Amino acid sequence: xxxxxxHVEFETHEGALLRLIxxxxxRGFDIHSVDLPAASAGRMNVGFGVIARNLxxxxxxxxxxxxxxxxxxxxxxxxxxxxxxVGGQHG
Amino acid sequence: xxxxQPTIETKAAAASKQAPSGAELVVxxxxxxxxxxxxxxxxxxxxxxxxxxPGSGLKHILVRHEQAAAFAADAYARVTGKAGVCIATSxxxxxxxxxxxxxxxxxxxxxxxxxxxxxxGVMGTDAFQEIDIFxxxxxxxxxxxxxxxxxxxxxxIAQAFEIATSGRPGPVLIDLPKDxxxxxxxxxxxxxxxxxxxxxxxxxAIAEAENLLKRSKKPVLYIGGGVAKARAVxxxxxxxxxxxxxxxxxxxxxxxxxxxxxxxxGMLGMHGGKAANMLVQEADLLLVCGARxxxxxxxxxxxxxxxxxxxxxxxxxxxxxxVRSADVxxxxxxxxxxxxxxxxxxxxxxxxxxxRALGAEHxxxxxAPGSGVFAPAFxxxxxxxxxxxxxxxxxxxxxxxxxxxxxxxxxxEAHLTSGGxxxxxxxxxxxxxxxxxxxxxxxVTVTGDGSIMMNIQELATMRRYGVALKIVLFDNSxxxxxxxxxxxxxxxxxxxxxxxxxxxxAEVARSFGIEAFTVSRxxxxxxxxxxxxxxxxxxxxxxxxxxxxxxxxxxxxGKSNAEMMER
Numbered sequence: 001x002x003x004x005x006x007h008v009e010f011e012t013h014e015g016a017l018l019r020l021i022x023x024x025x026x027r028g029f030d031i032h033s034v035d036l037p038a039a040s041a042g043r044m045n046v047g048f049g050v051i052a053r054n055l056x057x058x059x060x061x062x063x064x065x066x067x068x069x070x071x072x073x074x075x076x077x078x079x080x081x082x083x084x085x086v087g088g089q090h091g
Numbered sequence: 092x093x094x095x096q097p098t099i100e101t102k103a104a105a106a107s108k109q110a111p112s113g114a115e116l117v118v119x120x121x122x123x124x125x126x127x128x129x130x131x132x133x134x135x136x137x138x139x140x141x142x143x144x145p146g147s148g149l150k151h152i153l154v155r156h157e158q159a160a161a162f163a164a165d166a167y168a169r170v171t172g173k174a175g176v177c178i179a180t181s182x183x184x185x186x187x188x189x190x191x192x193x194x195x196x197x198x199x200x201x202x203x204x205x206x207x208x209x210x211x212g213v214m215g216t217d218a219f220q221e222i223d224i225f226x227x228x229x230x231x232x233x234x235x236x237x238x239x240x241x242x243x244x245x246x247x248i249a250q251a252f253e254i255a256t257s258g259r260p261g262p263v264l265i266d267l268p269k270d271x272x273x274x275x276x277x278x279x280x281x282x283x284x285x286x287x288x289x290x291x292x293x294x295x296a297i298a299e300a301e302n303l304l305k306r307s308k309k310p311v312l313y314i315g316g317g318v319a320k321a322r323a324v325x326x327x328x329x330x331x332x333x334x335x336x337x338x339x340x341x342x343x344x345x346x347x348x349x350x351x352x353x354x355x356x357g358m359l360g361m362h363g364g365k366a367a368n369m370l371v372q373e374a375d376l377l378l379v380c381g382a383r384x385x386x387x388x389x390x391x392x393x394x395x396x397x398x399x400x401x402x403x404x405x406x407x408x409x410x411x412x413x414v415r416s417a418d419v420x421x422x423x424x425x426x427x428x429x430x431x432x433x434x435x436x437x438x439x440x441x442x443x444x445x446x447r448a449l450g451a452e453h454x455x456x457x458x459a460p461g462s463g464v465f466a467p468a469f470x471x472x473x474x475x476x477x478x479x480x481x482x483x484x485x486x487x488x489x490x491x492x493x494x495x496x497x498x499x500x501x502x503x504e505a506h507l508t509s510g511g512x513x514x515x516x517x518x519x520x521x522x523x524x525x526x527x528x529x530x531x532x533x534x535v536t537v538t539g540d541g542s543i544m545m546n547i548q549e550l551a552t553m554r555r556y557g558v559a560l561k562i563v564l565f566d567n568s569x570x571x572x573x574x575x576x577x578x579x580x581x582x583x584x585x586x587x588x589x590x591x592x593x594x595x596x597a598e599v600a601r602s603f604g605i606e607a608f609t610v611s612r613x614x615x616x617x618x619x620x621x622x623x624x625x626x627x628x629x630x631x632x633x634x635x636x637x638x639x640x641x642x643x644x645x646x647x648x649g650k651s652n653a654e655m656m657e658r
Contacts, residue, residue: 014237015225022229064409070234070254 001051003032004059006066006077009045013071017046020066024050027065028057043073113241114139114272116279117205118147120248126176128152128167128527130160134180135220137207139272152527152556154520155548157184161191162517162546163524165200166484170504170528172322174201174255181207182220185266186227190514193231195262197511198343199320201255202262203248204228210270211239225266233261238268241276249282257287259407260320289406290423297431299419300378300402304334304434307376309442311399312336313359316343316510317381319503321406323426327380330429334437336378337446339367341388343510344381346500354443356450360388361646362492365453368644368652370446374399381405381425384414385511394651404428455497463637464613466490466565467497470537473563473620474498477533481505482525484534484560486518486542489571492642494537516545522560523552533561533624540566540593550603553629561623562605562631564596567638575641579656580648600631607631 006024010016024031035047052059063075111119117140121129130152133141144151154160157179164175175195179188185206195202209218225237234254236247251263304310312334318327324347331338331354338348339359348355357364359371371377377399382388389395392414400418403411408422421428459465470493474481483498484507485491491508500506507525509517522536543564553560570588577585600607610619610632623632643658 014239015229015235018226019229026230058412061409061413068259068407068409 001053003049003051004077006048006050006059006063006075007045008048008066008072009043009074010069011071011073012039012042012044016071017044019069020046020072023066023069024048024062027062028053029059029062110275110277112139112143112272113238113244113267113274113276114143116241116244116276117248117267117272118143118149120245121176122148123245124248124252125173129176129178130154130163130167130524131178132157132160132180132184134184134207136181136209136269137178137184137205137267137272138180139269140178140205140207140267152523152552154552156546157187158191158516159520159523159546159549159552161188161202161204162194162514162520163527164202164204165191165195165198166507166521166524167528168195168200168202169507170482170525170532174203174252175524176203176205178205179207180220181209181224182222184220185222185224189224189228189231190512190516192228192262192264194509194512194514194517196231196233198316198509199260200262201260203251203255204232204262204264206264206266207272208237208266208268211268212270214268224264228264231262232264233259235264235266237266238271241271241274242278242280244276246280246282250285253285253287258289259317289427292404292421292423292428292431294431296419296421297428300421301432301434303376303400303402303419304378304432304437307400307437308439309373309375310336310437310439311371311374311377311396312338313371313377313379313382314338314340314344314347315380315382316341316503317383317405317407318344318347318425319381321381321425323381323429324503326426326429330432334434335443336437336439337370337443339363339371341382341385341510342495342508344503345495345506346503349501350499356446358495360385360652361390362496362642362644363388363646363652364455364496365644365655365657366446366449368646368655369449369453371396371399372651372653377401379403379405379417380429383410389414390646390652390654391650394653461637462613464610464616464634466493466634466636466640468613469563469616469620469634470494470497471499472616473535473623474500476620476624477535480531480533482529482532482534483507484518484522484525484536485509486536486538486545487513487515488539488542489567489575489640489642490537490539490542490565492572496642515542518542519546519549519553519560519562522562523549523556523558526558526560527556530559535561535563535623537563537565539571540564540568540590540596541570543596547599550600550605550631554604557628559628561626562600562629563623564631564633565636566593566596566633567636567640568593569638571638571640572642574638578641579645595633597631597633600633605629605631607633609633609635611635
């Protein structure tokens with residue numbers, strides 16, 4: 001399976017990174033690599049290289065599942081050569 | 092029966108002039124959120140909060156197991172629409188809450204779970220009753236907080252309620268170290284309100300949906316629990332009063348359209364009605380409102396509604412396309428979306444006539460051989476006798492499916508069930524939470540001889556607070572649903588389902604101070620229901636049923652909903 005890249009910008013609340021990693025793993029993706037820069041102004045932008053465990057795992061759905069986490073500001077990724085972004089406010 | 096009043100003296104905050112403690116801030120922040128009742132169980136690390144409770148104005152319900160506190164708070168939330176609050180100490184208290192928190196997460200129920208934690212200075216040292224509940228609960232909470240500074244408590248609690256109740260609701264955990272709860276706070280951080288907005292439906296998606304609906308010859312309205320969560324019940328009823336689209340519901344969507352109303356054909360799925368499943372299979376369009384295509388509803392996904400296009404309305408964009416792709420996606424405010432849909436009168440009279448005939452042909456049959464109590468008929472009669480104030484708090488098993496199939500629900504909050512998690516033990520604490528929230532409603536816990544033993548200690552809570560909950564216990568001396576599957580799908584290899592050595596449940600109830608009686612013949616049904624409903628206080632009816640009775644119809648696992656097995 002192909003590695004896809006997912007960038008997540010989030011507020012660095014306690015446990016935020018753990019929450020993100022847990023969600024990605026639980027929703028059917030292996031994390032292949034992590035690009036973890038230092039936090040700045042209470043925010044962090046982490047890049048994940050992810051591989052779907054099976055063909056039915058849709059990275060677009062994963063993006064929306066990540067975006068509904070409290071404290072996630074933006075999710076974007078290079079999916080099938082297209083830059084797909086999920087943004088805005090969610091409850 | 093008179094309630095036994097707890098004898099704890101009111102501390103009245105000692106009327107001290109010293110700065111408030113973290114625990115006192117928790118209490119005042121809960122009051123600020125309009126909380127009246129909390130469910131909990133004290134212990135070492137949470138003692139500062141319990142020290143602040145007497146005289147606080149909050150009514151605390153002392154359960155006998157923390158799991159029951161979470162289930163009761165869950166049901167309280169389901170019937171009131173407000174967040175339910177449960178409290179436990181660190182370590183085992185917190186882990187005992189987890190099943191209830193998971194239950195709220197799976198069914199999108201707003202809940203605030205407050206756990207005590209060991210003092211911050213010893214966290215990470217494997218201290219007595221230390222457990223990382225913040226980490227353990229992550230997969231089953233909408234969000235969580237670990238309180239690091241007492242002055243943040245008002246902000247954290249305000250934010251927790253906002254998160255729990257907005258958008259797609261869910262549980263929020265607040266882990267409170269003991270030393271922080273005890274510390275005095277001179278300067279309280281001001282609460283910064285965080286505006287949340289729901290996403291308005293996209294007008295072009297609404298127009299596309301209208302076009303599909305107008306062109307459809309065989310539309311079906313597919314209702315999930317998300318309609319009630321979005322407070323869109325009236326909007327949906329108004330919409331379908333005009334549209335007249337044949338409707339089905341998931342387990343958690345029952346009551347959104349009243350049972351028996353025109354165009355409503357009951358529950359679909361594994362134990363759905365035959366008509367409901369057939370009309371979905373024949374549909375050319377599904378208008379899906381607040382549902383997530385749960386596997387218990389769809390059966391084999393590839394074979395589900397094979398000829399239907401899908402319009403999917405949901406407040407949670409992550410649910411759209413997760414299981415079944417949508418031809419038209421309408422994420423965002425479900426109520427606004429339903430109010431926006433203008434489709435006039437649809438030309439579907441042939442379809443409606445066909446569906447009506449299907450409904451008439453496949454109505455449930457309440458005839459059964461023998462003279463024993465037939466649970467489906469008992470439940471049908473019970474819910475009709477109880478009327479519009481009837482609320483069923485189900486446990487999990489065969490009786491849960493019989494309730495869904497055979498009871499009359501006038502509103503969504505009349506059906507409290509552990510839908511996503513399927514947690515045995517939910518019934519009695521959920522009934523307690525619902526009855527305390529709505530004392531004038533006729534709340535009936537329907538349970539089985541397997542489920543009741545998971546939280547039977549809560550009979551003591553009923554007794555203590557005089558909770559006038561009615562309990563119907565269907566006793567087949569077995570784990571009935573497992574037995575049914577072993578009979579049908581495991582070649583009759585009955586493994587560990589025999590509960591032949593059950594206690595006499597009526598005697599057990601009486602020993603807790605609860606009135607109880609036993610029913611074993613069908614001709615006792617009407618009298619039993621009358622006694623149950625006319626008893627002013629808590630009461631338990633121990634109803635013996637045929638151990639070989641199964642739930643019908645049934646879609647076998649891995650099969651399409653078109654392949655239903657029948658009695």
